[in-house]
Amino acid sequence: xxxxxxxxxxxxxxxxxxxxxxxxxxxxxxxxxxxxxxxxxxxxxxxxxxxxxxxxxxxxxxxxxxxxxxxxxxxxxxxxxxxxxxxxxxxxxxxxxxxxxxxxxxxxxxxxxxxxxxxxxxxxxxxxxxxxxxxxxxxxxxxxxxxxxxxxxxxxxxxxxxxxxxxxxxxxxxxxxxxxxxxxxxxxxxxxxxxxxxxxxxxxxxxxxxxxxxxxxxxxxxxxxxxxxxxxxxxxxxxxxxxxxxxxxxxxxxxxxxxxxxxxxxxxxxxxxxxxxxxxxxxxxxxxxxxxxxxxxxxxxxxxxxxxxxxxxxxxxxxxxxxxxxxxxxxxxxxxxxxxxxxxxxxxx
Amino acid sequence: xxxxxxxxxxxxxxxxxxxxxxxxxxxxxxxxxxxxxxxxxxxxxxxxxxxxxxxxxxxxxxxxxxxxxxxxxxxxxxxxxxxxxxxxxxxxxxxxxxxxxxxxxxxxxxxxxxxxxxxxxxxxxxxxxxxxxxxxxxxxxxxxxxxxxxxxxxxxxxxxxxxxxxxxxxxxxxxxxxxxxxxxxxxxxxxxxxxxxxxxxxxxxxxxxxxxxxxxxxxxxxxxxxxxx
Numbered sequence: 001x002x003x004x005x006x007x008x009x010x011x012x013x014x015x016x017x018x019x020x021x022x023x024x025x026x027x028x029x030x031x032x033x034x035x036x037x038x039x040x041x042x043x044x045x046x047x048x049x050x051x052x053x054x055x056x057x058x059x060x061x062x063x064x065x066x067x068x069x070x071x072x073x074x075x076x077x078x079x080x081x082x083x084x085x086x087x088x089x090x091x092x093x094x095x096x097x098x099x100x101x102x103x104x105x106x107x108x109x110x111x112x113x114x115x116x117x118x119x120x121x122x123x124x125x126x127x128x129x130x131x132x133x134x135x136x137x138x139x140x141x142x143x144x145x146x147x148x149x150x151x152x153x154x155x156x157x158x159x160x161x162x163x164x165x166x167x168x169x170x171x172x173x174x175x176x177x178x179x180x181x182x183x184x185x186x187x188x189x190x191x192x193x194x195x196x197x198x199x200x201x202x203x204x205x206x207x208x209x210x211x212x213x214x215x216x217x218x219x220x221x222x223x224x225x226x227x228x229x230x231x232x233x234x235x236x237x238x239x240x241x242x243x244x245x246x247x248x249x250x251x252x253x254x255x256x257x258x259x260x261x262x263x264x265x266x267x268x269x270x271x272x273x274x275x276x277x278x279x280x281x282x283x284x285x286x287x288x289x290x291x292x293x294x295x296x297x298x299x300x301x302x303x304x305x306x307x308x309x310x311x312x313x314x315x316x317x318x319x320x321x322x323x324x325x326x327x328x329x330x331x332x333x334x335x336x337x338x339x340x341x342x343x344x345x346x347x348x349x
Numbered sequence: 350x351x352x353x354x355x356x357x358x359x360x361x362x363x364x365x366x367x368x369x370x371x372x373x374x375x376x377x378x379x380x381x382x383x384x385x386x387x388x389x390x391x392x393x394x395x396x397x398x399x400x401x402x403x404x405x406x407x408x409x410x411x412x413x414x415x416x417x418x419x420x421x422x423x424x425x426x427x428x429x430x431x432x433x434x435x436x437x438x439x440x441x442x443x444x445x446x447x448x449x450x451x452x453x454x455x456x457x458x459x460x461x462x463x464x465x466x467x468x469x470x471x472x473x474x475x476x477x478x479x480x481x482x483x484x485x486x487x488x489x490x491x492x493x494x495x496x497x498x499x500x501x502x503x504x505x506x507x508x509x510x511x512x513x514x515x516x517x518x519x520x521x522x523x524x525x526x527x528x529x530x531x532x533x534x535x536x537x538x539x540x541x542x543x544x545x546x547x548x549x550x551x552x553x554x555x556x557x558x559x560x561x562x563x564x565x566x567x568x569x570x571x572x573x574x575x576x577x578x
Binding site for chain 2: 044045115119121122123131140142144145171174177250
């Protein structure tokens with residue numbers, strides 16, 4: 001009898017242990033010192049190593065598009081701040097061209113809404129927009145779930161991340177969120193300067209650039225995120241072919257006409273071209289726009305009623321400062337890059 | 350050992366008996382008081398022939414007000430009715446035995462809090478085809494088909510009604526009062542005639558974003574529900 005009880009406890013122990021090891025390892029989300037509260041509700045989507053890994057595979061896998069040619073990474077490349085360098089408008093399936101410049105993805109846990117017009121109200125549902133766009137991925141989440149459920153590769157990744165191998169739309173989207181919530185940039189030279197760390201020594205020119213930036217630009221491009229997460233009309237003349245009225249398209253409120261999301265300026269050295277339609281290739285063109293070329297209209301931002309007065313030397317200094325927002329450790333972090341081993345295995349099979 | 354088995358049997362019988370007393374809510378699609386079968390051709394009072402290919406809608410936050418004044422609220426009350434799939438239109442409420450019901454209330458659509466809560470599961474999973482991509486939010490009511498009156502491609506009409514933000518909020522609360530003694534199986538009719546007779550399909554045939562027309566059509570859609578007694 002005693003023997004039996006010992007054996008029983010032994011088995012119970014093994015079962016308990018297996019539960020402990022099966023539980024995915026959770027990840028702490030770091031909020032840098034002095035930064036605002038996050039918007040994203042992590043209590044509804046606990047970050048785990050396996051969840052992030054699954055999301056990373058989905059982010060880099062063209063299976064999300066109708067003909068398996070376009071992945072999220074096609075238009076959101078790590079090396080340039082998770083946007084599409086040199087493309088003014090998004091470039092999607094079958095060489096089709098969209099109507100807006102792909103946004104750089106970073107520090108998304110602090111964003112209240114998404115897209116240039118804020119039409120998407122939650123990070124989790126953001127992937128649905130490019131997935132269903134006829135000129136981007138031209139696929140449906142229903143069909144993606146079917147495709148992911150039909151092979152064994154993803155089923156095991158889902159099993160690890162969610163303790164259940166059955167793929168659903170919800171789990172697919174939550175996993176992508178877990179990965180893109182890792183795209184955080186707060187280790188630029190500017191950040192080290194603020195934290196008074198080694199490598200953060202500013203030159204006189206950079207210091208002057210920051211001073212000018214705080215005077216003329218930071219009411220919209222507010223530190224430390226370098227965006228106020230609002231929508232503004234920044235005085236760009238309407239592109240008569242695209243006829244894009246920005247936030248008005250979503251709210252149908254005339255007060256929102258020609259307003260677009262204020263983008264972050266972090267890693268701006270690499271995220272060119274600039275503006276919602278990528279009309280400017282160089283930072284100097286952007287500064288020249290704000291110092292002279294503002295188009296007046298009813299919804300023009302109150303901060304831009306008068307052009308920003310800047311001498312050409314001051315513009316050089318502001319650009320020198322903007323280059324300190326480059327975060328090399330983010331742009332080359334191997335944990336955020338293409339998961340080579342997974343896909344090379346996949347092609348061999 | 351036999352004692353444990355007996356107890357287990359006893360509890361499962363109790364559970365079975367309790368399930369027998371649960372309220373069942375059935376939604377029946379009607380046109381001119383007759384049941385609508387898939388892809389059957391209908392003729393509206395205004396004389397045009399029409400077919401219904403898709404009718405899907407969200408029913409949420411179901412509450413039963415009893416004659417005693419008590420209220421039964423269903424937990425996690427979100428149901429996607431899809432009239433192509435009969436299992437979705439018969440809802441089993443985990444109510445247990447209730448007394449006589451005075452009235453029933455439910456929402457046609459999804460409330461604003463749920464609309465901004467990210468990726469949800471079950472009937473609210475965005476892969477159910479009732480979620481907008483470029484302007485986030487649930488489609489509350491989806492009605493599609495063809496009519497000779499629609500001078501559109503393939504004579505299609507498409508109504509995707511939704512929107513949770515003012516001034517284009519499409520969520521509607523429905524209250525249905527029992528005239529006779531309520532039964533355990535509640536039958537609710539959805540009378541399409543009451544919808545199609547109030548619109549001119551030649552003019553209104555494609556509404557697929559939150560807008561003024563969607564609000565107007567939502568006002569119509571919430572009035573086509575009634576208790577079949």
